[in-house]
Amino acid sequence: GENVEQHPSTLSVQEGDSAVIKCTYSDSASNYFPWYKQELGKRPQLIIDIRSNVGEKKDQRIAVTLNKTAKHFSLHITETQPEDSAVYFCAASRRGLTGGGNKLTFGTGTQLKVEL
Amino acid sequence: DAGVIQSPRHEVTEMGQEVTLRCKPISGHNSLFWYRQTMMRGLELLIYFNNNVPIDDSGMPEDRFSAKMPNASFSTLKIQPSEPRDSAVYFCASSLRIRDRAYQETQYFGPGTRLLVL
Numbered sequence: 748g749e750n751v752e753q754h755p756s757t758l759s760v761q762e763g764d765s766a767v768i769k770c771t772y773s774d775s776a777s778n779y780f781p782w783y784k785q786e787l788g789k790r791p792q793l794i795i796d797i798r799s800n801v802g803e804k805k806d807q808r809i810a811v812t813l814n815k816t817a818k819h820f821s822l823h824i825t826e827t828q829p830e831d832s833a834v835y836f837c838a839a840s841r842r843g844l845t846g847g848g849n850k851l852t853f854g855t856g857t858q859l860k861v862e863l
Numbered sequence: 864d865a866g867v868i869q870s871p872r873h874e875v876t877e878m879g880q881e882v883t884l885r886c887k888p889i890s891g892h893n894s895l896f897w898y899r900q901t902m903m904r905g906l907e908l909l910i911y912f913n914n915n916v917p918i919d920d921s922g923m924p925e926d927r928f929s930a931k932m933p934n935a936s937f938s939t940l941k942i943q944p945s946e947p948r949d950s951a952v953y954f955c956a957s958s959l960r961i962r963d964r965a966y967q968e969t970q971y972f973g974p975g976t977r978l979l980v981l
Contacts, residue, residue, distance in 0.1 A: 781969065790954060790972040791906070836906060850896070850919060851970060853906040 749774040751839050753854030760827050761862055768857045770837035771819040777839040780813060780820045781851070786833045794835075795822070827861045834858050865889070867973030869955050875979045881943040884976045887936055888957030896970060897930055897940050898954040906954075912938065913960060945980045952977050 750773040760766050772780075781796035797804045797811045797820065804811050808827075813820040824831055838851040868887040876882055888895050896911040910920040912932045920930070927946070932938040942949055956970040 783972075790974050792972070793969055796969065850908050850911055852908075855905045 749777060749839055749841075749852040751837060751852050751854045753837050753857060755857060756855065757858045757860070759860045759862060762827060762829060764827055766822075766824045766827050766831070766859055766861075768822045768835055768837070768859070769819060770821070770839075770854050771817075772839040772852075773818070774839070774841060775815075775818065777841045779840050780811070781838050782811060782822050783836045783838065783853075784833045785836065785856075791836060824859075827859075829861050829863060832859060832861045867955055867957050867971055869953075869973040869976050871976060872974060873977045873979075875981065876945055877981050878946055879944045880980075881941065882945045882949075882978060882980075884940040884953050884955075884978070886938045886940070886955030886973060888938070888955070889959075889971055890936070892957035892959045892971075893935065894958045894960045894968070894970075895932060895938050896956040896958075897938070898956065898972075900952045900954060900975070901950075909940070945978075947980045950978055950980050 751770055753770045758766055778799035782794050783791035784794045785791040795806050795809050795811050797813050799815055802813055808825045810823045834856045836856050837854040840849050840851045867889055870885045874882060894913050897909040899907050899909055907922055909922045910930045911918055915932045915935060928942055930940045952975045954975045955973045958968040958970045960968055
């Protein structure tokens with residue numbers, strides 16, 4: 748099955764700096780890579796996703812890059828703000844031949860702390 | 864516009880008791896997922912349903928866990944008997960599967976049920 752590794756496990760940055768979180772996956776057939784943000788005591792919420800037919804996607808201060816050859820993808824947050832402090836999870840999945848809502852395999856999470 | 868609804872939000876029980884967690888997916892969604900989150904193991908998929916049919920239950924830890932989806936708007940996850948190691952946050956998520964679409968659809972998570980087994 749799919750295995751997703753995520754690094755670093757903790758990341759501390761100064762407000763205004765950039766933050767980068769990296770993930771690798773093992774299943775070359777994976778074609779969908781979402782990123783979730785989870786604030787303390789809250790549910791995971793999708794912040795951005797990328798599909799394997801593109802190499803990069805951007806939404807305001809957040810961007811995700813995908814390298815299918817190397818099987819890794821990254822989350823980039825620019826101009827970080829205190830409200831960006833949370834745990835970020837990457838995930839990977841593929842659409843099965845039989846269809847259905849296929850499962851996401853999550854990374855272990857990155858605790859991001861944005862310091863004033 | 865209601866999101867995924869879970870109940871109860873918090874549950875404290877004693878070892879050996881039966882626990883039932885409930886989930887109502889987003890109206891119109893046809894895929895439902897149960898996850899467990901702990902510090903040690905992170906987010907684990909327990910089971911998922913498509914059109915009320917269980918598709919993959921390989922993440923269910925053992926026979927003490929069971930899940931049902933009797934209709935499109937309701938699912939339960941039951942633990943019987945419960946043990947202290949079952950203490951975790953249990954999330955339900957739903958998505959809309961569109962036939963023949965090549966990519967996974969976005970999963971929307973409920974608020975979770977925080978379970979403590981004493």
